[in-house]
Every structure is written in C-alpha cells, then in structure tokens.
Amino acid sequence: xxxxxxxxxxxxxxxxxxxxxxxxxxxxxxxxxxxxxxxxxxxxxxxxxxxxxxxxxxxxxxxxxxxxxxxxxxxxxxxxxxxxxxxxxxxxxxxxxxxxxxxxxxxxxxxxxxxxxxxxxxxxxxxxxxxxxxxxxxxxxxxxxxxxxxxxxxxxxxxxxxxxxxxxxxxxxxxxxxxxxxxxxxxxxxxxxxxxxxxxxxxxxxxxxxxxxxxxxxxxxxxxxxxxxxxxxxxxxxxxxxxxxxxxxxxxxxxxxxxxxxxxxxxxxxxxxxxxxxxxxxxxxxxxxxxxxxxxxxxxxxxxxxxxxxxxxxxxxxxxxxxxxxxxxxxxxxxxxxxxxxxxxxxxxxxxxxxxxxxxxxxxxxxxxxxxxxxxxxxxxxxxxxxxxxxxxxxxxxxxxxxxxxxxxxxxxxxxxxxxxxxxxxxxxxxxxxxxxxxxxxxxxxxxxxxxxxxxxxxxxxxxxxxxxxxxxxxxxxxxxxxxxxxxxxxxxxxxxxxxxxxxxxxxxxxxxxxxxxxxxxxxxxxxxxxxxxxxxxxxxxxxxxxxxxxxxxxxxxxxxxxxxxxxxxxxxxxxxxxxxxxxxxxxxxxxxxxxxxxxxxxxxxxxxxxxxxxxxxxxxxxxxxxxxxxxxxxxxxxxxxxxxxxxxxxxxxxxxxxxxxxxxxxxxxxxxxxxxxxxxxxxxxxxxxxxxxxxxxxxxxxxxxxxxxxxxxxxxxxxxxxxxxxxxxxxxxxxxxxxxxxxxxxxxxxxxxxxxxxxxxxxxxxxxxxxxxxxxxxxxxxxxxxxxxxxxxxxxxxxxxxxxxxxxxxxxxxxxxxxxxxxxxxxxxxxxxxxxxxxxxxxxxx
RNA sequence: GGGCGCGUAGCUCAGAUGGCAAGAGCGCUUCCCUUACAAGGAAGAGGCCGGGGGUUCGAGUCCCUCCGCGCCCA
Numbered sequence: 001x002x003x004x005x006x007x008x009x010x011x012x013x014x015x016x017x018x019x020x021x022x023x024x025x026x027x028x029x030x031x032x033x034x035x036x037x038x039x040x041x042x043x044x045x046x047x048x049x050x051x052x053x054x055x056x057x058x059x060x061x062x063x064x065x066x067x068x069x070x071x072x073x074x075x076x077x078x079x080x081x082x083x084x085x086x087x088x089x090x091x092x093x094x095x096x097x098x099x100x101x102x103x104x105x106x107x108x109x110x111x112x113x114x115x116x117x118x119x120x121x122x123x124x125x126x127x128x129x130x131x132x133x134x135x136x137x138x139x140x141x142x143x144x145x146x147x148x149x150x151x152x153x154x155x156x157x158x159x160x161x162x163x164x165x166x167x168x169x170x171x172x173x174x175x176x177x178x179x180x181x182x183x184x185x186x187x188x189x190x191x192x193x194x195x196x197x198x199x200x201x202x203x204x205x206x207x208x209x210x211x212x213x214x215x216x217x218x219x220x221x222x223x224x225x226x227x228x229x230x231x232x233x234x235x236x237x238x239x240x241x242x243x244x245x246x247x248x249x250x251x252x253x254x255x256x257x258x259x260x261x262x263x264x265x266x267x268x269x270x271x272x273x274x275x276x277x278x279x280x281x282x283x284x285x286x287x288x289x290x291x292x293x294x295x296x297x298x299x300x301x302x303x304x305x306x307x308x309x310x311x312x313x314x315x316x317x318x319x320x321x322x323x324x325x326x327x328x329x330x331x332x333x334x335x336x337x338x339x340x341x342x343x344x345x346x347x348x349x350x351x352x353x354x355x356x357x358x359x360x361x362x363x364x365x366x367x368x369x370x371x372x373x374x375x376x377x378x379x380x381x382x383x384x385x386x387x388x389x390x391x392x393x394x395x396x397x398x399x400x401x402x403x404x405x406x407x408x409x410x411x412x413x414x415x416x417x418x419x420x421x422x423x424x425x426x427x428x429x430x431x432x433x434x435x436x437x438x439x440x441x442x443x444x445x446x447x448x449x450x451x452x453x454x455x456x457x458x459x460x461x462x463x464x465x466x467x468x469x470x471x472x473x474x475x476x477x478x479x480x481x482x483x484x485x486x487x488x489x490x491x492x493x494x495x496x497x498x499x500x501x502x503x504x505x506x507x508x509x510x511x512x513x514x515x516x517x518x519x520x521x522x523x524x525x526x527x528x529x530x531x532x533x534x535x536x537x538x539x540x541x542x543x544x545x546x547x548x549x550x551x552x553x554x555x556x557x558x559x560x561x562x563x564x565x566x567x568x569x570x571x572x573x574x575x576x577x578x579x580x581x582x583x584x585x586x587x588x589x590x591x592x593x594x595x596x597x598x599x600x601x602x603x604x605x606x607x608x609x610x611x612x613x614x615x616x617x618x619x620x621x622x623x624x625x626x627x628x629x630x631x632x633x634x635x636x637x638x639x640x641x642x643x644x645x646x647x648x649x650x651x652x653x654x655x656x657x658x659x660x661x662x663x664x665x666x667x668x669x670x671x672x673x674x675x676x677x678x679x680x681x682x683x684x685x686x687x688x689x690x691x692x693x694x695x696x697x698x699x700x701x702x703x704x705x706x707x708x709x710x711x712x713x714x715x716x717x718x719x720x721x722x723x724x725x726x727x728x729x730x731x732x733x734x735x736x737x738x739x740x741x742x743x744x745x746x747x748x749x750x751x752x753x754x755x756x757x758x759x760x761x762x763x764x765x766x767x768x769x770x771x772x773x774x775x776x777x778x779x780x781x782x783x784x785x786x787x788x789x790x791x792x793x794x795x796x797x798x799x800x801x802x803x804x805x806x807x808x809x810x811x812x813x814x815x816x817x818x819x820x821x822x823x824x825x826x827x828x829x830x831x832x833x834x835x836x837x838x839x840x841x842x843x844x845x846x847x
Numbered sequence: 848g849g850g851c852g853c854g855u856a857g858c859u860c861a862g863a864u865g866g867c868a869a870g871a872g873c874g875c876u877u878c879c880c881u882u883a884c885a886a887g888g889a890a891g892a893g894g895c896c897g898g899g900g901g902u903u904c905g906a907g908u909c910c911c912u913c914c915g916c917g918c919c920c921a
Contacts, residue, residue: 011883213921371921418851422919425850429920538919568918605860610852611917615859617873620886628884635883680861684871694883702882779890786878786890793881823881 005743007637011630013623016734017596021153029747030158034523036079043530044070045511045560046159047543048085048167051144052096055151057614060587062566064603066534067157068675069564071730073531074158075753081527083163083514084152088141090503091202091377093168094442097137102126105133105441107476107498130474133442137168151587156596156733158749165513167506168444173472175513176506177447179550180436181465183392188553189436191390191460195296195303196435198385199375200321204439205389206375206382207502208396208432209542216372216381219365220288223355225249226267233266233277234362236288238370240355241323241339241348242295244271244331245316250305251291253279258291268293269360270351271331278309297384299373300431317383323347344383388460390437390446390499394549396430408548413562415673416609419537426541434546436505443500447473449480456491464494508546511559530560537565537609564673567611590619597732598622604731607676625683626735629728632690633739636721639701642714647762649700649709650813652716654770655693657763658685659723663756666727675730682727689720692775699820719762723754767810774814777801780837781822788841796824799839802832 024030044066049059074080098104102121111131118126128136145164152159165172183189196205218238225233235249249266251258261277268275282301283292294305296313305311314328322343327336335354339347355361372381395402406427414420437446447466450458464480466473475496479485487493509517515527529551535543544563551559591599594616601622606612647653662685669677697713699705721739729736729748740748781799785792799822801811808829811818819827824839 416852421851425920541919570917607861610860613859615873617859621872624886627886631884631887633883638883677861680871687871690883691888695881698882782889783891789878791879791881792889793879 005637005641007634007742011634011738013595013597013626013630013735016738017154017156020734020737021156024158024747024749025161027747029749030074030080030082030160032081032160032163033079034526036526038526040077040079041081041526042070042073042078042532043081043515043527043560044083045514045530045533045547046082046084047535048087048165048507048510049148050087050090050092051141051148051166052088052092055148055587056569057587057590058569060155060590060599061569061603061606061612062534062536063152063157064155064600065564065566065606065608065675066532067155068600068604068679068730069532069534069670069673070158071733071749072670072675072678072753074749075726075729075751077752080158081163081515081530082159083165084149084157084159084161085164085510085514086141086145086148086166087503087507088137089167089172089443089506091440093137093141094440097133097140097442098125100140101136103128103133103136105130107441107445107474107496111477130441130445130476134168137442138166141166151591154588154591154596156600158733163514167503167510167513170472171516171519172506172509172513173444174519175509175517176444176501177466177471177473178468178518179509179512179554180501180505181447181468181471183550183553184463184465186553189390189392191388191437191463193386193388195306195384195386196389197300197373197375197382198319198387199378199380200319200383201378201380202375202440203319205387205435205437206378207435207504208430209434209504209545210376211373211382212376213371214374215369217367218370218372219367221352221355221365222289222362223269223293224360224362225269225293227261228264228266233261233291234289235291235293237293238368239295239298239348240351240361241344242298242316243268243293243351244273244323244328244336244339245295245298245314246271246273246275246293247296247306247311247314248275248278248294248309249291250278250280250283250294250309252281252283252285255283255285255290268331270335270354270358273314273331278305278311280305280309297386299384303384313386315386317344317385319385319387321380321383387439389435390501391433392436392505392549394430394434394545395427396432396434402427402430405545405549405552408552408558411558412548412560415562415564419540419563419565419609422537422540423545426545434549436502437499438502439498440500443503444472444506445474445476445500446497447471447475448497449475449483449494450497452489452491452493452495454491456489458495463497504542504546507543508550510543510547511551512554528559529555529557532562532564533560534564534566537567540565562673565609567606567609570611570613594619594623595626595734597626597734600731600733601625601679604675604679608673622732625686626732628690629686629724629732629735629739632694633721633725633742635694636717637739637743639714639717642711642718645708645711645715647716647719648712649697649716649817650766650770651693651696651774651817652712653763653766654768654814655689655716655720656759657766657768658771659720659754660756660759660763661768663723663727663754663759667753667756670730678727679731682724682731686724686728688775689724692778693720693771696774696778696814696817696821700817704820705816719759723759726751726754767813769807770810770814773803773807773810774818776835777803777811777818777837778821780835781818781824781839784837784839785841790841793823795842796822797840797842798826798828799824799837800828800830801835801837802830803835804833805831807835 070080070082101117104125106127107130109129111129115132199206220236221240223235227233246268262279264277265274266277296315297303316323318324323339325340327333339350395405409423449464467481480494483494489495511530515524517524547559598619602618665681666678700709700713703710725736736748815827
C-alpha cells in the first residue's frame with residue numbers, strides 16, 4: 001500500500017518562512033476562538049514594545065521564549081489568547097513626533113479637524129492641540145508597527161494579529177481614565193501639595209521608580225555658622241547654593257559635640273537667618289563635621305527632616321532649575337540679589353565667592369564623588385520642588401497595604417523563582433506613594449476639572465470627575481458634566497486639570513486593555529485574570545508592581561498567575577547589548593543569515609531569567625538541527641507507509657518507552673516554564689535517534705528481515721517522527737510544519753501534544769535498556785572500524801561482544817539489528833565484566 | 848553599603864531533592880563520499896567543577912569564608 005507522500009528530493013529551509021506565514025495567516029492557525037471558556041484559555045499579557053525605538057536581538061530573545069510557551073499550551077488544547085500591543089505613549093514618542101513633524105503639543109489649543117502637518121519641519125515648532133498631536137502620533141507609529149509586525153511574523157510568533165492595541169489609542173485611554181476614576185472614587189488616588197522630585201529639563205515631577213543614582217563629582221564646602229554665644233559652628237555641605245533655603249541645623253541626638261546646642265538658635269552665614277539647632281537620628285556623626293544644614297529642599301533626607309521636625313518652607317529653586325527672583329522671608333535680601341535668577345550651578349559659584357569674601361568659607365572646597373539622583377531619562381540632577389500632584393496609594397505610606405501587596409507577590413508564580421525577591425525588596429523599600437501626574441502635554445490626560453470661584457481660582461478640593469460613559473475625554477477640549485464649554489477658565493466656571501498620567505499608569509492596565517475590560521465584558525471574563533506576564537527584570541519595580549497594584553485595587557486579585565522574567569542578551573564582552581553602546585545586532589539581518597528556526601533555537605536555549613550571550617555558533621547549531629530534521633524525515637517518510645502495523649521488535653518498543661519518558665520530561669519542563677529544558681531533552685534524544693536508532697533499524701526498514709520486522713521498524717519510525725515533530729514544533733515552527741505537510745493534514749501547531757501513556761502502552765513491558773545496549777555495541781563496532789581506518793560500511797566477518805551476562809541477555813533481543821548496522825556476518829558473545837568488542841574485518845575486494 | 852545571580856573542558860553552557868569513575872555542542876585531531884543528510888557521518892584528545900575551610904560513608908551539588916564578574920537597589 002503506497003499512500004502519496006509529498007517528500008521533496010532535496011528538502012531545504014529556504015523559503016519556508018514566507019510560505020508558512022502566508023498559510024498560517026490564510027488558515028487563521030493562531031486565531032483565538034472566543035467561544036472558549038476561561039478554563040480552556042491560556043492568555044498572555046504580551047509586553048508592548050516601544051514603537052519609537054528599534055527592535056533588537058534582546059526582543060527576539062524574550063519574545064521567542066513567550067512564543068514557545070504559547071505554542072506548547074496551544075498544542076495542549078488551550079485556546080491561546082496572544083495579542084500584541086504597541087507602546088506609543090510617553091516621552092520617546094512625544095519627542096519623535098515633535099522632531100518628525102516639527103510640532104509641539106499645546107493642550108490649551110482647540111482641536112483642528114482639518115489640520116495637516118507641515119511638509120517639512122519648520123524652524124519653530126508649530127503648536128497644536130493634544131488631540132491633533134495624538135493623531136499625528138498614531139499616524140507615525142502606524143508605519144513603525146508595520147515594520148515590527150513584519151519582523152515578528154518572520155520570527156514566527158504565533159500572535160493573533162487581529163488582536164492589537166496601542167497604549168495611546170482610544171481604548172487604552174478609556175481604560176486608563178476609567179481605572180483612575182475608580183481609584184479616586186475608592187480613595188486609592190488622591191492629590192496633594194507636597195515636595196516631590198522634579199526634573200528641571202522636562203519640567204515634570206517624577207516617581208520614585210524612575211530614579212537612578214549616578215556618581216557625580218562634587219565638593220564639600222565648610223561653612224561657618226554662628227552660635228548664639230558668638231562662636232563658630234562648622235558645617236560641611238555639597239550644596240552651598242541652597243544656603244538661603246536653610247531652615248535648621250541638625251545633628252544626631254547622641255552626638256555629644258552638639259548636645260548642648262539643641263534647641264538653641266544658630267545664625268546662617270551671609271543671609272543671617274536665625275534657624276533652630278535640632279536633633280534627628282538620620283544625621284550622620286561621621287559625615288563632615290557631624291552637623292548639617294537642612295534646606296527646603298536639597299535632597300530626600302531634607303524632606304524627611306522637614307516633615308518629621310515640622311520645619312517651615314524656604315523654597316528658592318524654581319521649576320526650571322533657577323533660583324527664584326524674590327528672596328524668601330527671614331533672610332537678608334542683600335546677598336540674595338546676587339544669586340536671584342541664576343541657575344543652580346551659577347548660584348553656587350557666586351555663593352562661594354561671597355562666602356570667601358565674608359570669610360565664612362573655611363579652607364578650600366574638598367572634591368568628592370557622590371551619588372546624585374537623576375530621572376532615568378534625564379541629564380540634569382533632580383531638584384525637589386513643592387507642587388500639587390496626583391498619587392495612587394501603593395503601600396509606601398501604609399504598612400497594611402504594603403503587606404497586602406507583598407502578599408500578592410507571594411501568590412504569584414515567578415519564573416525563575418528568585419525574581420520574587422526583587423519585588424519584595426522594592427515594595428519593602430518604598431518611601432512614598434506612587435506619583436502618577438506628569439507635567440507633560442502628550443499622554444493620557446486626567447479626566448478631571450476644577451470649579452473656579454468668583455475670583456477665578458480653582459478649588460482643588462472639589463475635583464469634577466468625568467462621566468465614565470463618556471470616556472475617554474480630554475478635559476482641555478471637553479467640558480465637564482454640568483458645564484457648558486463657554487464656562488471654561490471663567491470665574492464661576494471650570495478649568496481643566498492640565499496634567500497627563502505617567503505612562504506606567506496606563507501600561508499597568510495592559511491586562512485590562514488586552515482583555516477589553518468593560519468594553520467587552522464577555523471576552524474579559526474568558527481571558528482575565530491572565531495566565532502569563534512575560535517581561536524583563538529591570539521593570540519589576542515599575543511595570544510588574546504597578547500592574548499588581550491596579551488589579552489588587554480593581555479586582556482584589558492578581559492580574560495573572562505567572563510572571564516569566566527574561567534575562568538580557570549579552571555581547572561577547574559580557575556587556576548588555578544595547579543600541580546606545582553600538583554593539584546591538586540588527587535582528588532582520590540575523591534572521592536572513594541564519595533563518596528564523598535557527599534564531600529561535602539560540603533564543604530558546606537561554607534558560608528562563610538567565611543572561612545569555614549572543615552567539616552565532618548556537619544559531620549555526622540550530623540551523624544544522626533544522627536541516628537534520630528535514631533529512632531524517634525524508635528517510636522515515638521515504639519508506640513504505642506502515643499502516644495498521646505495530647511495534648513488535650524489542651528495539652522498537654524500547655524506543656517507544658524512551659519516547660514516553662521524553663514526553664514526560666518535556667511536558668514537566670514546559671509546565672514549569674522551562675522551555676530551555678524541554679528543548680535540550682528533545683534535542684539530545686533526537687540526535688541519538690538519528691545516530692543510533694535510525695542506523696540500527698535501517699536494514700529492517702528496507703525490508704531486509706521480512707515483512708513483520710520491517711513493518712515494526714517503519715511503524716516505529718513514523719511514531720517517533722510524529723512525536724519529535726510535535727516536541728520541536730514550539731521551537732522550530734517552520735521546519736516542523738514543512739515536514740508535517742509532507743504526510744499529515746492541518747497544522748502541526750494545532751495538533752495534539754503527544755501522550756506519554758500511549759507510547760508506554762505500546763512499548764509494553766520491554767526492557768528500556770535494550771536501546772542503550774544496542775547503541776553501545778554499535779559504537780564499539782564503529783570504533784574498531786575507525787581505528788582500522790576503514791569506512792563504516794566495511795563488512796565484518798565475525799564480531800565478538802564481551803559484556804556482563806545481564807547485558808548480553810538484553811543484547812540477544814536486539815542482536816540482529818546490531819549485526820545489520822555493523823555489517824557483521826556473525827555476531828558472537830562472551831561473558832565478561834564490562835563491554836568490549838573484538839572483530840575480524842572481512843578482506844576488502846578490490847573495487 | 849545592602850540584595851540577587853553567576854564563576855564546571857580553549858569557547859557557549861547542562862548538571863531537580865548530595866552517589867559523577869564529571870556531560871553536551873562549538874572548536875581541535877584522525878578517519879570515512881555508507882542507498883536520509885559531505886553546508887554530512889564516525890571515532891578521539893581535552894576539566895585538580897574560582898581559592899580555602901567544614902558537614903557527610905560520600906560534595907560540582909549543602910554550610911562558612913575569601914577572590915572575581917554581572918545586575919538591581921541605596
């Protein structure tokens with residue numbers, strides 16, 4: 001019986017990607033079936049890549065990991081909900097739109113429905129409304145998304161491409177505003193006038209999660225303050241320019257040098273302000289002279305001192321990083337006129353000169369290097385200014401909430417497990433709530449207005465919330481409920497909240513956006529809480545934590561059950577690959593050079609959470625594996641089909657038993673998120689299948705030992721091929737699909753994951769050692785030929801296998817296969833203590 | 848300074864609950880065009896598992912300590 005099998009004469013990898021991408025798209029292979037119920041669904045909270053950036057191999061790496069899991073669960077019978085998001089919210093996009101079109105966002109302007117951007121960016125940026133700006137953003141990112149999608153498709157991500165979202169699109173804005181309004185209604189969001197970290201370049205407040213310390217040069221300046229008894233009190237400071245903002249002098253309560261001074265009044269140099277001497281445990285006796293000036297505000301410790309010691313405010317730095325023009329009360333305005341309006345650096349220079357002249361600078365400044373807080377995207381040190389900001393509670397000021405959120409972290413299944421610690425350290429170390437307002441113009445605006453009193457002053461205590469049914473709104477162009485647009489910014493009318501939300505305030509809702517929260521309750525119920533959040537480890541403190549917090553408030557639950565944290569891709573120098581370092585590799589070029597399956601093989605061999613070197617050698621190995629699969633499949637499928645036959649021979653049944661174990665191993669590995677282990681097991685097994693089993697049964701498969709033994713071999717070969725194709729399918733989607741199409745209907749990616757039980761049932765009570773005994777004997781025979789420098793096909797007259805009686809008993813069951821594979825006319829055995837083989841080579845007849 | 852991870856053949860890495868006389872691939876050496884595969888196949892060489900202590904019948908695997916590297920945080 002010869003069934004038509006479409007096995008090519010010279011199978012090749014070239015062209016498979018374009019071919020199968022087309023078929024998968026046409027057949028809807030990866031489409032989500034939304035009639036599936038929640039327990040039949042596996043849903044993935046795909047990280048939305050920043051479209052204004054470029055994809056690099058790091059993306060290839062981690063997105064491949066997720067895709068292998070998606071494909072595995074699909075084959076396990078789940079409906080996989082695997083959408084793709086695009087992150088086009090936030091500063092990178094804002095800057096890109098500005099530069100590309102030569103415009104800037106001005107929310108005070110009305111929307112112009114006929115607006116068209118200038119042909120070429122002009123000299124001056126053209127101010128446009130927020131809505132127009134968002135439209136340009138969507139226009140620009142649409143092309144970026146195309147490029148990204150092409151790459152993802154080439155890589156073979158099994159995304160349902162009907163399911164995409166963008167973080168600035170209407171649905172995302174609606175979800176973001178809705179969640180905020182609900183936080184506000186429940187008291188989880190609040191606004192407060194308070195000192196907060198401020199970036200003077202971007203002129204916006206920034207959150208604790210966006211800070212980073214950078215080592216910067218500075219200098220200790222020793223200043224002479226005056227005690228009430230007229231003696232000097234020396235204080236070291238790195239920020240003498242803040243002297244005018246000094247509100248107190250502090251020392252440690254146990255510091256005997258200063259104990260007598262506590263409660264007394266100290267006079268500051270130059271400005272002659274009278275400030276109290278106070279005690280606080282955060283004052284470090286070993287730093288400088290042990291006494292420090294408290295300024296409003298030089299650093300975060302100043303904020304703590306100011307708050308806990310109930311000190312007044314004497315603010316001198318404005319939001320642009322310059323000193324305010326008018327001196328604060330209580331200081332000598334004379335010297336202040338010298339520094340008013342200067343930048344912080346300029347003020348420092350002048351202050352030092354003034355202190356030198358007055359003799360109040362003791363000695364020369366002593367240069368040091370110290371950590372300074374920066375906005376992670378900023379270039380100038382952060383200042384601390386007092387401003388009105390929106391916050392969402394995150395446990396930073398509430399132990400009970402903090403404990404609850406740490407509890408959520410413990411509920412979550414972390415892959416790898418040790419990443420949980422990063423979450424706990426971060427949440428445990430919070431020192432304030434999450435500041436979500438940004439004084440930017442592009443982004444999701446707060447759906448909030450304020451009533452204006454008769455004098456036109458906003459009443460911040462009575463914010464007017466948007467109607468949920470009308471979201472998303474832009475308060476700068478939409479009027480609040482109960483007001484007409486002509487009451488905007490008029491006494492007795494209303495004014496819009498000018499701020500936008502932090503990008504994390506929107507991306508923390510990615511599960512809600514992806515699952516159509518409130519927009520499609522039926523779909524939401526089938527997909528949320530999600531199963532998997534894949535992401536990078538450096539944004540555990542931001543994206544992961546914020547997402548957990550929002551879901552905790554909104555649903556009292558985790559947003560997903562598992563978080564899979566990926567590692568970095570390192571270059572050969574063990575440094576993280578990134579574009580800025582100039583060592584990043586272009587993904588498309590790599591894809592074209594090695595093929596998607598090869599690149600995926602490299603990516604999938606990086607264990608979960610482990611940093612992995614970018615190594616072309618691994619890609620070559622992946623390519624070789626894919627070619628091997630083609631060739632081995634050609635051999636298996638080139639035989640007569642073995643319909644209705646069964647595994648009768650010992651060697652065949654031993655292979656089936658081994659395959660049962662392999663399936664168990666790979667399945668268990670996938671179930672704990674360890675795709676790399678599943679690949680490694682499968683690959684190791686597959687190579688021994690081709691190297692040993694295939695050679696051992698070749699003669700039988702060709703019919704050398706008659707019908708039943710041959711059918712057994714062919715049947716087992718087919719069964720094994722079926723299993724290997726399925727186990728490799730999550731990693732090598734193209735080559736496995738290609739081979740599948742030679743003899744099977746449908747897609748391997750929609751086929752059922754193999755069942756270990758079925759394989760073992762057919763194997764019966766075979767001794768699984770038979771395969772190893774046969775392979776060992778064959779290896780010894782090969783060695784004899786190799787040592788004799790003859791070809792492997794050379795015939796052996798008589799071979800004698802010496803081994804233990806136990807192993808010889810097993811060998812007896814597979815002896816014919818060994819003799820055939822070794823080309824031995826006669827195979828004898830002798831009992832001994834360990835395996836050895838001797839052989840008499842047959843004389844080669846001259847060809 | 849704190850936390851986490853890592854340090855196993857020249858290179859890239861595996862080595863669950865301690866049993867290994869230490870594994871894979873690449874690279875290297877030698878051989879082989881055998882009817883799946885010469886962009887291949889076979890065989891082989893190569894390691895005091897970062898150093899030092901300890902627990903144990905037994906440690907790459909557990910504990911302590913030191914050294915080096917990376918990341919996160921302060």
